Amino acid sequence: MVLGEDWVAPSGAVDEDLAKGRQRRSYISLNHSPLARKIITFNLLAMLVMVAGVLYLNxxxxxxxxxxxxxxxxxxxxxxxxxxxxxxxxxxxxxxxxxxxxxxxxxxxxxxxxxxxxxxxxxxxxxxxxxxxxxxxPRERVEGLGVDSRSTMLTDLLNSAWDWLTRLAHRDPGAAPPxxxxxxxxxxxxxxxxxxxxxxxxxxxxxxxxxxxxxxxxxxxxxxxxxxxxxxxxxxxxxxxxxxxQVLQMFVVAIIVSIGLSLVLASTIANPLSDLAAAAEIGRDRHSRKMTPGRIRIPDLTARPDEIGRLSGALRGMVAALYDRIDANEQFAADVAHEIKNPLASLRSAVASLHVVKREDQRLRLLEVIDHDVRRLDRLVSDISNASRLDSDLVKEEEEPFDLLKMLANLGDHLGREAGAKGVEFITDLPADPIRITGLEARLAQVFVNLISNAISFCEEGDAVRVWARKRENRVLVVVEDTGPGIPEQALSKVFKRFYSQRPEGQFGDHSGLGLAISKQIVEAHGGVIWAENIRPTDADITSEPLGARFVVGLPV
The missing domain is CATH 3.30.450.20 (PAS domain)
Incomplete structure (x- = not known):
C-alpha cells in the first residue's frame, strides 16, 4: 500500500514553482483542500451516526x-x-x-x-x-461487589451533553408530579x-x-x-x-483514530491531485502570458498502484503526445515552407526570364516550366491539405467491418488496366476465403492504391507487379512486390518520411513525397505496421543487386 507522497522523482523533473508550492504546503492542508475536508467530514459523520444510534437505541x-x-x-x-x-x-x-x-x-x-x-x-x-x-x-458489605464508576472529564462532558439532549426530547419535568x-x-x-x-x-x-x-x-x-x-x-x-x-470512551478513541486515518487518506489523495492540478495550472498560466512558456512537467506518480498513478501516467502520456504533435506540426510547417520554396523559386526565375528572352521557342519552354511548376504547387498544396486533415478525419470516421480481399480484388481490377496500358504484368494472389477486418475501408484503400501505383510507376515495360495476401493467426499480411529497380539501401529508412521522394528523372515534380508518409500514418492508426525491403536473390548477400522492391502491410484481424 502506498501512503503519502512516497514516490521519487529527480529534482530536475519537478517544476520550480511546483517545488516551492510543496515546501509551503504542510503534510495535509485542510484549509486549502476541500477534498480532504470532505473525507474527514464524511468519516466523522458515519462515526457520529453509529454512536448516536447506539446511545439512542440503548x-x-x-x-x-x-x-x-x-x-x-x-x-x-x-x-x-x-x-x-x-x-x-x-x-x-x-x-x-x-x-x-x-x-x-x-x-x-x-x-x-x-x-x-x-x-x-x-x-x-x-x-x-x-x-x-x-x-x-443492616446490610453487610461484600468485598469486590460494586460498579466501577470511574469517569473522565471528557466522558462527563459527553454525558452532560447527552442528558441535555434527552431532556429536550422529553416533556418538562416540572409539569409531572413526583x-x-x-x-x-x-x-x-x-x-x-x-x-x-x-x-x-x-x-x-x-x-x-x-x-x-x-x-x-x-x-x-x-x-x-x-x-x-x-x-x-x-x-x-x-x-x-x-x-x-465505556461506549463514549471507545467513541473518543475511534474519533481520534478516524481523524488520523482520514488525514493519511486525504494526504494520499488530495496532495497528489493538488500537484497534478498545480502542474497543469502552471503550464496554462505560463502559456497564457506567453513569457518563456516552457514545457509542462507533470509529476511522475506512476509508481503508485492505484487510480492516481494511472491518472498521472495518462496525463504524462497526454502531455507528451501533445508536445510530440506540436513538434511534428512545427517540423511539418518547416518542411512545407521548404517544399513550396523550390517551385516558387523556379516560377520566379522563369517569369523573370520570360521578360528578357526574344526567341519564341525559349518563350514556349519557359511557359512549359511555369505550367509544370504551377501544377506541382497545386498537387503539393492538395497533398499537404489532405495530410493536415488526416489526423482529425481518422478520429471522426467510424470503423466498420469489411472484406479486405474483396477490396483488394476491386483495386486490382482497376489498377491492373493501368499497369497493362504501360506494358506491366499485374498479378494478384489472394486466398479463396474472405478475410474480414474492422477499420476505415476508404482509408486503407488509399494506402494500397498508393503502394500499387508507386510500384507501377517504377516499373518499365516487361516488368511485373504482384499483390498477395496471407492470414497469419491474428494478423493479415498484404504484400505489394514489383520487379523494378528496387530501393537504394540508404533510402529504406527514409521512404516513409514526409516530402521524401527519389524518382526517375522523367517523373521529377510529379509526386509530393507525402504518399508513403500518409500511408504509414493510416496503417499505424489501425494498429498495424508497414515496412519496405528489397527483393534479393539470396538473403545472405545484401550486396547483390535487388530484383525489385517489396512493401509489406500487417493489419490486426
Missing amino acids: PFRDSLVFQRESAIVSEAELIADVFEARMPLSAPVNLAAGDGLDVAEVMRGIELPEGATIYVFDAAGNLLADSGAVGTA VDTRAMAEALVPQVAAGQTVMATRRNTSGATIFSVATGLFQNDVHVGTVAMTSAAGEIDKLVRVERE
Missing part, C-alpha cells in the same frame, strides 16, 4: 432493565417466602390484628438493598408496615391475584427509573396479605451511565 439498557426486573421479582418472592415461613401451619392468621405473625418483627430481620422499601398489606389492601418506618436489618413509591405499591395490590406476581416501572421527575413489584402472602392457599417492594431510584441508570461512558 441495547445495553434494555438488557440491564430486564435483568433488574427479574432480580427484584425474585427478591420480592423470597421476602414473601420469609413471611410465609414465619406463619403457623394450623392456627389462623390475621395480619391486621397481629394474630399468628408479627409483621414489624419479621421486617426488621430482613436485609434489603440500599434504597429499597418493603410494604406489607393485609387481605383488604390496608398498609400494615413500611420498612422505611419500621426499619430493616413519584410516590407508596402509591406505586398500593396501585399494584388490587392486581395481585391468587399465586400471581405483578410489577411496574416508573420514572421520577429527574428521569431516574424506579421498579416496583407485588406478590401475595398465603397460608394454606388462603390469601392473607400482600408484600410490595420498590427499588432505589436510579440504580439501573447508574449502570447504564457506566455502560454509556
Whole structure:
C-alpha cells in the first residue's frame, strides 16, 4: 500500500514553482483542500451516526432493565417466602390484628438493598408496615461487589451533553408530579391475584427509573396479605451511565483514530491531485502570458498502484503526445515552407526570364516550366491539405467491418488496366476465403492504391507487379512486390518520411513525397505496421543487386 507522497522523482523533473508550492504546503492542508475536508467530514459523520444510534437505541439498557426486573421479582418472592415461613401451619392468621405473625418483627430481620422499601398489606389492601418506618436489618458489605464508576472529564462532558439532549426530547419535568413509591405499591395490590406476581416501572421527575413489584402472602392457599417492594431510584441508570461512558470512551478513541486515518487518506489523495492540478495550472498560466512558456512537467506518480498513478501516467502520456504533435506540426510547417520554396523559386526565375528572352521557342519552354511548376504547387498544396486533415478525419470516421480481399480484388481490377496500358504484368494472389477486418475501408484503400501505383510507376515495360495476401493467426499480411529497380539501401529508412521522394528523372515534380508518409500514418492508426525491403536473390548477400522492391502491410484481424 502506498501512503503519502512516497514516490521519487529527480529534482530536475519537478517544476520550480511546483517545488516551492510543496515546501509551503504542510503534510495535509485542510484549509486549502476541500477534498480532504470532505473525507474527514464524511468519516466523522458515519462515526457520529453509529454512536448516536447506539446511545439512542440503548441495547445495553434494555438488557440491564430486564435483568433488574427479574432480580427484584425474585427478591420480592423470597421476602414473601420469609413471611410465609414465619406463619403457623394450623392456627389462623390475621395480619391486621397481629394474630399468628408479627409483621414489624419479621421486617426488621430482613436485609434489603440500599434504597429499597418493603410494604406489607393485609387481605383488604390496608398498609400494615413500611420498612422505611419500621426499619430493616443492616446490610453487610461484600468485598469486590460494586460498579466501577470511574469517569473522565471528557466522558462527563459527553454525558452532560447527552442528558441535555434527552431532556429536550422529553416533556418538562416540572409539569409531572413526583413519584410516590407508596402509591406505586398500593396501585399494584388490587392486581395481585391468587399465586400471581405483578410489577411496574416508573420514572421520577429527574428521569431516574424506579421498579416496583407485588406478590401475595398465603397460608394454606388462603390469601392473607400482600408484600410490595420498590427499588432505589436510579440504580439501573447508574449502570447504564457506566455502560454509556465505556461506549463514549471507545467513541473518543475511534474519533481520534478516524481523524488520523482520514488525514493519511486525504494526504494520499488530495496532495497528489493538488500537484497534478498545480502542474497543469502552471503550464496554462505560463502559456497564457506567453513569457518563456516552457514545457509542462507533470509529476511522475506512476509508481503508485492505484487510480492516481494511472491518472498521472495518462496525463504524462497526454502531455507528451501533445508536445510530440506540436513538434511534428512545427517540423511539418518547416518542411512545407521548404517544399513550396523550390517551385516558387523556379516560377520566379522563369517569369523573370520570360521578360528578357526574344526567341519564341525559349518563350514556349519557359511557359512549359511555369505550367509544370504551377501544377506541382497545386498537387503539393492538395497533398499537404489532405495530410493536415488526416489526423482529425481518422478520429471522426467510424470503423466498420469489411472484406479486405474483396477490396483488394476491386483495386486490382482497376489498377491492373493501368499497369497493362504501360506494358506491366499485374498479378494478384489472394486466398479463396474472405478475410474480414474492422477499420476505415476508404482509408486503407488509399494506402494500397498508393503502394500499387508507386510500384507501377517504377516499373518499365516487361516488368511485373504482384499483390498477395496471407492470414497469419491474428494478423493479415498484404504484400505489394514489383520487379523494378528496387530501393537504394540508404533510402529504406527514409521512404516513409514526409516530402521524401527519389524518382526517375522523367517523373521529377510529379509526386509530393507525402504518399508513403500518409500511408504509414493510416496503417499505424489501425494498429498495424508497414515496412519496405528489397527483393534479393539470396538473403545472405545484401550486396547483390535487388530484383525489385517489396512493401509489406500487417493489419490486426
